[in-house]
Amino acid sequence: MIEAKRLQIVVCIKQVPDAKSVRFDKETGTLVRESAAAVINPYDLHALEAGFGLREKLGGEITVISMGPPQAMDALREAVSMGADNAVLLSDRAFAGADTLATTRVLAAAINRLPGFDLVLCGKLTVDGDTAQVGPGLACRLNIPSITCVNHIDLEKEAMLLTRTYDDGQDVVKVKLPVLLTVNKSLNTPRLPSFKGKMRAKSLQIPVWGCAELGLEPAETGLAGSPTRVIKTEVVSFEAKKEMLTGTVQEQVNALLERLKAHGMA
Amino acid sequence: MTQKNTGIWVWCETHENAMTSVSRELLSEASRLALKRGTVTCALIFGSDIALLAKEAVSFGADRVYLVDHPALSSFNDDIFTAILTDLARQYRPEIILAGATDRGLAFIPRVATSLETGLTANCIGLDIREEDGVLLQTRPAWEGNLMATIVCAEQKPQMATVRPGVLKVSEPDHLRQGEVISVECNQEWLTTNIEIISSSRSINTGSSNLAEAEAVVCIGRGIGSGKNLEMAKEVAALLHAEIGATRPITDEGLLDKALQIGQTGVNITPRLYIGFGVSGAMPHVIGIKNAEVIVAVNKDPKAPIFEMSTYGLVADVNEVLPAMLKALKGEG
């Protein structure tokens, strides 16, 4: 078995707007937040659960980290209430506006500052950014392999046996630790916070690390440290020379088929 | 003075020693961009027994093909593919690197971008070159598809993007095109890895490629109502020589196969004709159908957003429209 050496597990989570609390206003092209509700990125809950499962089998410690504004502390407390042992918030005004490259720089600096790690877990993607880039990018900075889209984890001697499900197939992969995994939702069912966990989450001191603690220059982080820029956003609109067909259902259908014929389509 | 980055690179994903369709789409697009930029298109093919693919890459627009052919590359290994592409990019300094936003592309391209300390834009659905400075204009959906964002990486090279399959237009292959083929010797260092692929299986393609290339598509939305209606819609599709597609709620419920899902997280289609039965027209869905020539919507709600983008709209109940259509289509024999 992977040594009973107390596995050090890091889980990276992100706080995202609660989809239910956001509405898109087509007229103004802006996002209307019906409330300030924010949740843990749904995929990250599965990464957390994977960590809990492994800790149960092997023993070990789970540290959750999150880069975000001060209110991301809520996401960390929620993770602790579900069972995480430690948490660190990575927050600094300089971190705002980071693209995935700048994000991985901060996450890697934080992980390297921890006493050690055997396994890093991330969700497959975040529902707001939808890039799936942070996990593999972070693995690259930590100089460890990454396996994405994991939906089954088995433990073997000194290695993990993983199943990853791709859009067109499935691989079984053996990998030695340390490794970074990004997980699919089908891997497990996330648990709910426990009462004991909630109590612990209330009292746990969660440190906040910024540029100074991480030994990073502000210019390497956030918007300043991001090579990509959004130069334009547009409300999606599709022009159509639209015609609403009228009459009884049969008349509408006949009119439609006539027009399709004219297009050479029926 | 550092050497200037030139050339547009395409990582060509392969499947059983054949090029995947997104590779052809990317090569076609890259050669259009290369023409605009006055530079070359290069295909990068990693695999085992893939020498024959070089010709195909050239026919779709590659001026140069870098082949890395080695038995160890027969299945995708994140570490190895990262090492090869990173090293080659360091050595030959491309201006742009493109790859399909497939699960394999998304697994290793971010590692390459991070190694090269450059920007990467995920899941693009449109690319262009800004003529004055060669900056790659990368368009991708944001905010669940409600916005289109144009993203640039103006200061770092290479500029890197992954592009969703099924969005870019494939050119007609030109089998007389000439290109240079460079066989790259597989460096042993590239093959050092802690990842061992024990087995690899590709699912039988359940018609998703048919859907992506179909001339006509009948799409089933949540408003379809019953299994009987689904059967009638399939009959209508057969009479119109159309493929069946679906919205996410339908594939989520398992009424139809996941591979038939159309939209942002499914297949992008480019048919001449699209008919939606009981489809509301949510943004993540319509992103996948916007290139259809004629869009027909059947929905009982006159305010359904799909009507805003349809060529022909029928405000009607599918329960009535389907039998009427069958009657009319059959009646005409």
Ligand SMILES: Cc1cc2nc3c(=O)[nH]c(=O)nc-3n(C[C@H](O)[C@H](O)[C@H](O)COP(=O)(O)OP(=O)(O)OC[C@H]3O[C@@H](n4cnc5c(N)ncnc54)[C@H](O)[C@@H]3O)c2cc1C
């Ligand atoms: C990140 C993300 C990605 C997504 N990706 C996709 C994607 O790739 N593809 C996709 O399809 N969706 C996707 N979705 C889901 C999408 O937002 C919508 O929920 C979905 O497209 C709605 O499907 P629908 O139109 O079938 O159902 P609904 O929105 O429920 O619409 C049903 C329609 O049927 C009409 N109707 C009901 N009964 C009848 C009747 N008897 N006769 C006529 N009309 C009737 C109703 O008026 C209604 O307009 C995604 C969502 C998110 C958040």
